[in-house]
Amino acid sequence: MTATNPRYTGAFSVVPTIFNTQGELDLEGQRRCIDFIIDAGADGLCILANYSEQFSLTDNERNILIEVILDHVSGRVPVIVTTTHFSPKICAERSKDAQTMGAVMVMIMPPYHGATIRVSEYQIHHFYETVANELDIPIMYQDAPMSGTPVSAKYLAKLAHDVPNVCYFKIEVPQSANKLRDLIRLGGDAIEGPWDGEEAITLFADLEAGARGGILGGGYPDGLQPIIKAYASGDRQGAKERYNRWLPLINFENRQAGLLAAKALFKAGGIIKCDLPRSPLPPLNEHTRLQLTEIAKDLDALVLRWA
Numbered sequence: 001m002t003a004t005n006p007r008y009t010g011a012f013s014v015v016p017t018i019f020n021t022q023g024e025l026d027l028e029g030q031r032r033c034i035d036f037i038i039d040a041g042a043d044g045l046c047i048l049a050n051y052s053e054q055f056s057l058t059d060n061e062r063n064i065l066i067e068v069i070l071d072h073v074s075g076r077v078p079v080i081v082t083t084t085h086f087s088p089k090i091c092a093e094r095s096k097d098a099q100t101m102g103a104v105m106v107m108i109m110p111p112y113h114g115a116t117i118r119v120s121e122y123q124i125h126h127f128y129e130t131v132a133n134e135l136d137i138p139i140m141y142q143d144a145p146m147s148g149t150p151v152s153a154k155y156l157a158k159l160a161h162d163v164p165n166v167c168y169f170k171i172e173v174p175q176s177a178n179k180l181r182d183l184i185r186l187g188g189d190a191i192e193g194p195w196d197g198e199e200a201i202t203l204f205a206d207l208e209a210g211a212r213g214g215i216l217g218g219g220y221p222d223g224l225q226p227i228i229k230a231y232a233s234g235d236r237q238g239a240k241e242r243y244n245r246w247l248p249l250i251n252f253e254n255r256q257a258g259l260l261a262a263k264a265l266f267k268a269g270g271i272i273k274c275d276l277p278r279s280p281l282p283p284l285n286e287h288t289r290l291q292l293t294e295i296a297k298d299l300d301a302l303v304l305r306w307a
Helices: 027-039 058-071 088-102 119-134 153-162 176-190 201-208 221-234 236-270 284-300
Strands: 010-014 044-047 078-082 105-108 138-144 166-171 193-196 213-216
Touching: 010 221, 027 044, 027 058, 044 058, 058 078, 058 088, 078 088, 088 105, 088 119, 105 119, 105 166, 119 138, 119 153, 138 153, 153 166, 153 176, 166 176, 176 193, 176 201, 193 201, 201 213, 201 221, 201 236, 213 221, 221 236, 236 284
Parallel strands: 010 044, 010 213, 044 078, 078 105, 105 138, 138 166, 166 193, 193 213
Antiparallel strands: none
16 A cells, blocks of 8 residues: 555544453443444544553553454454554564454554663664564554654654555654654655544644544544544545534643543443543542533533443
């Protein structure tokens, strides 16, 4: 596939990991969460992302979630699995396992640890090359501030040319639209999937820059998917109006509720029983929860009436 005929486009929702009040996996709640996101119109799913609290899961829990979710999805939508790890060997093993279980793509951040341990661009190149050599499916490079690894659009374009499996890019850094434009210009056909991220806070600007998809929050696909769909069909004004309508909720998730937003909405709508994160993350502030739910109610978000 090429930039003019990408395999995957549209609104892919991050799936939060559902825990019970004891902090253990709630697989029944996880399945209901999946059913809602698909019914609400998501074009695909992204699991084990940072907004899925992947950093708090054991390797065994990761495998359980991949197996349970992919089995429950049963081909209804494509699923991207996040397989980030500092070690290229372990990342390759995780990625190969995800591919075997049915993932259509893996999403990987460049190797980092804590606030200070980073590697050179040469080592980043070697890292992705090592992983790609084990895979048949595409790799999405997650270009996010969390990794503390700033790289230029020129570098990412070169990586895409040198390692063809690295052909999707989730750009969620400041001035993301400008970086997307540069990446598309410099990378040409090697850039199959220039994508938006960061809970859609820059979605319209990124669509204007050439984004073909996005990894977005899972709480309201019924609001987000139509924005991308309208823009892709040539209805720029309709996409802009939809974006402006949902922007209060997009902004509140991004700046106030964070990774707990989707689970809070799922609980408010009766989809799951518990919206707690895994310790040591604190529960969502009650004032924040009330404001989040109020905004979603004003928008008649499906999440509050699906169950």
